[in-house]
Amino acid sequence: xxxxxxxGRPSQKAIFFDxxxxxxxxxSSLLPLLQSCPPHPSMQxxxxxxRQFAIEWREGFFKEVHARFERREPAxxxxxxxxxxxxSLLKERGIGLEIWDDGVRSALVRQxxxxxxxxxxxxxxxxxxxxxxxxxxxxxxGTTRLQLDIAQSSGIPFHMLLSSELLGLTKPDPSIYCKxxxxxxxxPNKCLMVASHxxxxxxxxxxxxxxxxxxxxxxxxDVKIDLDRQHKYVDWYxxxxxxxxxxxxxxxxxRLISR
Amino acid sequence: xxxxxxxGRPSQKAIFFDxxxxxxxxxSSLLPLLQSCPPHPSMQxxxxxxRQFAIEWREGFFKEVHARFERREPAxxxxxxxxxxxxSLLKERGIGLEIWDDGVRSALVRQxxxxxxxxxxxxxxxxxxxxxxxxxxxxxxGTTRLQLDIAQSSGIPFHMLLSSELLGLTKPDPSIYCKxxxxxxxxPNKCLMVASHxxxxxxxxxxxxxxxxxxxxxxxxDVKIDLDRQHKYVDWYxxxxxxxxxxxxxxxxxRLISR
Numbered sequence: 385x386x387x388x389x390x391x392g393r394p395s396q397k398a399i400f401f402d403x404x405x406x407x408x409x410x411x412s413s414l415l416p417l418l419q420s421c422p423p424h425p426s427m428q429x430x431x432x433x434x435r436q437f438a439i440e441w442r443e444g445f446f447k448e449v450h451a452r453f454e455r456r457e458p459a460x461x462x463x464x465x466x467x468x469x470x471x472s473l474l475k476e477r478g479i480g481l482e483i484w485d486d487g488v489r490s491a492l493v494r495q496x497x498x499x500x501x502x503x504x505x506x507x508x509x510x511x512x513x514x515x516x517x518x519x520x521x522x523x524x525x526g527t528t529r530l531q532l533d534i535a536q537s538s539g540i541p542f543h544m545l546l547s548s549e550l551l552g553l554t555k556p557d558p559s560i561y562c563k564x565x566x567x568x569x570x571x572p573n574k575c576l577m578v579a580s581h582x583x584x585x586x587x588x589x590x591x592x593x594x595x596x597x598x599x600x601x602x603x604x605x606d607v608k609i610d611l612d613r614q615h616k617y618v619d620w621y622x623x624x625x626x627x628x629x630x631x632x633x634x635x636x637x638x639r640l641i642s643r
Numbered sequence: 644x645x646x647x648x649x650x651g652r653p654s655q656k657a658i659f660f661d662x663x664x665x666x667x668x669x670x671s672s673l674l675p676l677l678q679s680c681p682p683h684p685s686m687q688x689x690x691x692x693x694r695q696f697a698i699e700w701r702e703g704f705f706k707e708v709h710a711r712f713e714r715r716e717p718a719x720x721x722x723x724x725x726x727x728x729x730x731s732l733l734k735e736r737g738i739g740l741e742i743w744d745d746g747v748r749s750a751l752v753r754q755x756x757x758x759x760x761x762x763x764x765x766x767x768x769x770x771x772x773x774x775x776x777x778x779x780x781x782x783x784x785g786t787t788r789l790q791l792d793i794a795q796s797s798g799i800p801f802h803m804l805l806s807s808e809l810l811g812l813t814k815p816d817p818s819i820y821c822k823x824x825x826x827x828x829x830x831p832n833k834c835l836m837v838a839s840h841x842x843x844x845x846x847x848x849x850x851x852x853x854x855x856x857x858x859x860x861x862x863x864x865d866v867k868i869d870l871d872r873q874h875k876y877v878d879w880y881x882x883x884x885x886x887x888x889x890x891x892x893x894x895x896x897x898r899l900i901s902r
Contacts, residue, residue: 527828529828532780532802536778543804550809550826
């Protein structure tokens with residue numbers, strides 16, 4: 385084809401990202417708001433109890449999503465799930481509507497839409513985006529509005545957002561990963577899934593994606609991370625927990641760009 | 644709610660953008676490649692004939708999309724439509740496969756995926772994005788892969804890409820605008836449609852969106868722009884044609900941010 389034009393486009397690949405927890409620190413957004421809520425004995429001492437409350441809220445949310453998935457029910461608006469779990473946790477602690485009223489609860493549910501990126505995420509994604517060989521795509525449960533709010537409040541430079549609402553499928557249904565790949569017109573060996581939840585990567589690997597586990601302080605809290613056992617579906621591990629010398633996404637970016 | 648937390652989130656709005664022609668100069672990407680194709684008498688003199696050929700290719704594409712829409716047929720992969728129109732135009736000019744072979748034609752079809760932004764687009768969208776009050780969302784006919792390629796090659800900082808392929812609907816079907824608004828959880832009076840095609844804005848206005856027409860050198864070439872007559876569905880007009888003192892998207896951004 386010597387006489388043919390050559391647009392010189394590099395072969396493209398796609399990185400799919402779980403959003404909440406993996407890319408964003410939902411806890412740091414939630415804590416100040418929880419601490420500003422009306423005081424209650426069950427939330428004292430504030431520093432430890434409020435943190436514990438937030439983590440239980442997140443765990444309760446995951447349990448609900450997984451239970452719906454097991455029952456093959458369609459995904460629910462994340463705001464409704466968050467509100468139901470919140471109401472249930474407050475009831476357990478004896479905090480009634482006369483103490484944390486509807487306005488307080490609604491503001492807390494809305495706060496999940498405003499999240500900051502973990503410090504390693506934006507510099508890493510800017511590097512990858514600048515290099516130009518990967519599409520950076522969110523693939524996460526939740527609504528499109530949630531993803532838009534988080535993308536905007538965090539400022540993470542994704543190319544595109546794919547929600548369970550938009551695709552009509554819920555992770556870890558293998559079909560959602562297949563649908564995402566089909567939309568990019570890329571085969572599984574050109575697609576990576578990045579998550580801080582093992583169940584997500586297990587499903588992504590089942591359809592042939594390359595998988596990257598990024599360990600986060602707030603995620604998989606009750607999961608025993610045994611990468612020797614999980615090596616069949618975790619291709620790469622990066623430590624992105626809070627603390628010194630843990631570069632998470634930055635190490636990942638370096639490897640993806642250099643290979 | 645004096646005791647309630649207040650996340651202080653500004654009320655959000657969404658701007659939906661047509662992509663090709665409105666945000667991107669497809670012609671400047673296509674011309675060098677067309678000029679590098681094997682020479683043929685029907686393409687001489689090169690400067691005017693090649694440009695005319697590109698404009699006819701674009702018009703033929705629009706005719707095909709509109710005809711499919713009128714016949715209520717589902718959207719087709721844009722690469723297939725582009726190839727069919729190309730083959731037909733080359734046949735008219737007597738350029739057979741022995742002159743522009745399959746490789747030449749495939750490269751030309753692929754080239755539509757690589758586009759540069761009009762000069763006013765990136766600075767305007769960066770300003771709007773920085774201000775933080777609008778989601779910037781592509782809403783355009785075509786495939787998701789096409790939109791990903793154009794978003795990446797042009798570098799335009801959209802939050803999200805909605806294609807006719809992804810939504811299962813084609814512009815100007817009013818349902819596609821409704822579906823896009825539903826995904827953002829925003830009412831029509833918080834949503835704007837920006838396009839350089841009058842038919843697009845007429846449909847967006849029919850579902851209650853605010854509409855902005857940006858005039859482009861390469862678009863609506865055969866359409867008589869009579870904004871007095873079209874004022875019922877064009878709320879704002881900006882001149883974004885090539886030339887001095889026409890700031891198009893920049894004037895639009897200034898107005899959106901200041902109001």
